[in-house]
Amino acid sequence: MKFGFIGAGVVAQTIARHVMPYGHEVLLSNSRGPDTLADVVGKLGRGAFAGTPQQAAEQDVVVLSVEWPRVPEALASVPDWSGRTLIDATNRIDPDHPSDLGDVSGPTSSEIVADQAVGAKVVKAFNSIPMQWIEDASPEKPRTVLFISGDDASAKSALSEVLEQAGFAAVDLGTLAIGGRQQQVGGPLAGLNLTLHDPFVL
Incomplete structure (x- = not known):
């Protein structure tokens, strides 16, 4: 499978x-051009x-991995999202105002993304834990639980297969409206570091 990332950070x-x-x-x-990513892709190999x-x-x-204020610009850089699988790895946090999560009782952050990427099959993933918790990419790494949510079953199934292959435990929470609310920042499942060693996960 080929993954395209809009955003090239951590x-x-x-x-x-x-x-x-x-x-x-x-x-x-990224927004600065491919030449600026030579060192990054060189290190990845x-x-x-x-x-x-x-x-x-x-x-x-396609994985959307930009800061929240840059989401509209990033999505607008693609003229047509119809039929594309879009993994929303963003969190609704403004770096300048990190305590302001907006109206978390309204549409979920991924529903907002879906509204701006019309026609995309949006799956919420990779957002609920800090990346330093999964920086170990070795085969011996703990089998960390990663939550996913989305309205397209086939897109979620395909991502789940890749996550399981890569040594994670994928847990499908349901739709963007229901599951997405549970795993987005401010939700009860955000910031939980769960592995299959935890007895209540088994």
Whole structure:
């Protein structure tokens, strides 16, 4: 599978390190151009490439991994989201005002993303834990629980297979409206570091 990342920071690089050992390719992009990512893809190694957001959107799966204030701009860089699988790895946090989560009783953050990426099959994932908790990409790493939510069953199933292959435990919480609310920042499942060693996970 080919993963395209819109955003090339810690989230994108961490995910890439986990999926690449299993034959998946990654294409990272940012707003400054592919040339600025030469060092990043060089460190990731074979199977990693740099490109534009438009090229990232042409991959099998697109991962949105930008800061929340940049979401509209990032999504608008792709003219047509119809039929694309879009993994929303963002959190509704403004770096300048981190305590302001907005109206968490209204639409979930991923529903907002889906409204701006019309036609995309949006899956919420990779947002509920800090990336430093899963920085170990070795085969011996703990089997960490990663929550996913979405309205398209096939998109969730495909992502779950990759997560399980990469050594995670994928837990499907349901729709963006219901599951997405549980795992987004401010929800009860955000910030939980669960592994299969935890007795209440078994």
